[in-house]
Amino acid sequence: MTDQPRFLIIADGAFGPETSKTADCAIRYIPERVAAVLDGSAAGRTAQDVLGFGGSIPVVATLEAGLNLGPTALLIGIAPRGGRLPDEWRGWIATAIDRGLDIWSGLHTLIGDDAELAALAIAKGVRIFDLRKAPDGIPVSNGRARLVDALVVLTVGTDCNTGKMTAQLELLHALESRGIRTRFVPTGQTGILIAGWGIAVDAVVADFVGGAAEQMVVEAAKDAEVVLVEGQGSLIHPGYSGVTLGLLHGSCPAAMILCHKVSRRLIGEYHKGTAWIGIPPLADMVRVYEEAAGWVHPSRVIGVALNTCDLSEHDAATAIERAARETGLPATDPVRFGADPLVEAIAQAAARRRAAGSATPA
Numbered sequence: 001m002t003d004q005p006r007f008l009i010i011a012d013g014a015f016g017p018e019t020s021k022t023a024d025c026a027i028r029y030i031p032e033r034v035a036a037v038l039d040g041s042a043a044g045r046t047a048q049d050v051l052g053f054g055g056s057i058p059v060v061a062t063l064e065a066g067l068n069l070g071p072t073a074l075l076i077g078i079a080p081r082g083g084r085l086p087d088e089w090r091g092w093i094a095t096a097i098d099r100g101l102d103i104w105s106g107l108h109t110l111i112g113d114d115a116e117l118a119a120l121a122i123a124k125g126v127r128i129f130d131l132r133k134a135p136d137g138i139p140v141s142n143g144r145a146r147l148v149d150a151l152v153v154l155t156v157g158t159d160c161n162t163g164k165m166t167a168q169l170e171l172l173h174a175l176e177s178r179g180i181r182t183r184f185v186p187t188g189q190t191g192i193l194i195a196g197w198g199i200a201v202d203a204v205v206a207d208f209v210g211g212a213a214e215q216m217v218v219e220a221a222k223d224a225e226v227v228l229v230e231g232q233g234s235l236i237h238p239g240y241s242g243v244t245l246g247l248l249h250g251s252c253p254a255a256m257i258l259c260h261k262v263s264r265r266l267i268g269e270y271h272k273g274t275a276w277i278g279i280p281p282l283a284d285m286v287r288v289y290e291e292a293a294g295w296v297h298p299s300r301v302i303g304v305a306l307n308t309c310d311l312s313e314h315d316a317a318t319a320i321e322r323a324a325r326e327t328g329l330p331a332t333d334p335v336r337f338g339a340d341p342l343v344e345a346i347a348q349a350a351a352r353r354r355a356a357g358s359a360t361p362a
Contacts, residue, residue: 005073008066014078015039018270022190023077027054035071063092073102085109106131106189131189132200141210146252146297148221151350154253155231156289158279162259164231167305170334174343183220185229210250252297255349255362261307262319303342304331
């Protein structure tokens with residue numbers, strides 16, 4: 001996408017394991033590019049203190065303190081509900097631009113469309129990267145993704161924020177270490193930030209969500225044996241099921257990995273507000289996704305990726321055993337215990353696909 005910036009990340013008032021996805025993933029996967037995190041409520045601590053990873057990356061209380069650490073870009077590291085830019089951040093962004101920093105944002109509010117900030121950026125010769133800005137010319141899906149030779153694997157979830165992108169990035173590294181040519185298809189702003197390409201499908205007009213997924217899968221499959229598509233939302237989430245279904249039908253996966261946060265009982269309970277929809281048993285969710293995928297293209301859930309970050313080691317291991325028993329599928333927490341069970345499932349699915357022909361499910 002561009003040269004390698006060094007980020008000061010804005011996560012003010014919300015830096016934490018479940019509240020700052022973009023910041024957290026930048027710190028996990030590109031820590032060498034993070035100078036500091038701005039969050040007055042956690043100032044004086046480190047990323048390691050707050051997240052349990054990230055080492056000595058400092059959390060600072062003020063923009064000026066962060067600027068003194070030598071960043072070359074300002075990254076919006078949290079996504080307020082609805083993706084809109086809080087008014088108080090505009091001053092920080094203007095100051096950063098004035099000091100010569102590029103701006104990277106995954107908000108639905110496009111920084112580049114703000115006349116004042118855009119004019120200031122031009123005057124100062126800095127760039128604004130709106131990661132959620134959809135490209136022109138996205139087609140309507142017509143099933144081309146089902147014809148690729150590569151094994152397409154989509155992560156699907158019991159809820160939002162269950163680790164769908166993280167699971168794919170862990171699988172990407174593990175598959176590549178085995179010498180399997182693998183491409184990661186980013187479908188959200190954080191994945192785009194890390195991978196340097198992609199389309200944030202939740203910013204695409206509804207008719208073209210499937211087309212965006214299809215377009216990226218076809219491109220990625222040109223030089224890959226396995227294509228890992230980043231999932232979004234959940235089919236049972238009342239707010240985000242539309243984008244989930246668009247990805248499911250547009251990418252035409254032969255295989256899916258079901259992602260679940262073990263400690264969560266209700267859809268969206270990590271958000272403020274009233275959560276009222278219970279998360280069904282994992283075996284039921286497997287059936288839901290396989291049936292919905294099959295309306296367009298047959299697919300199978302071949303493994304379960306659990307997020308156990310807030311459980312003890314014993315409880316995490318117990319949850320993994322229970323998920324494997326309930327679903328009859330390999331299960332793991334790919335961050336905590338490694339991705340090997342899921343990598344083996346993908347390798348076997350790819351072998352079955354080669355033997356049976358690309359039109360068959362994994």
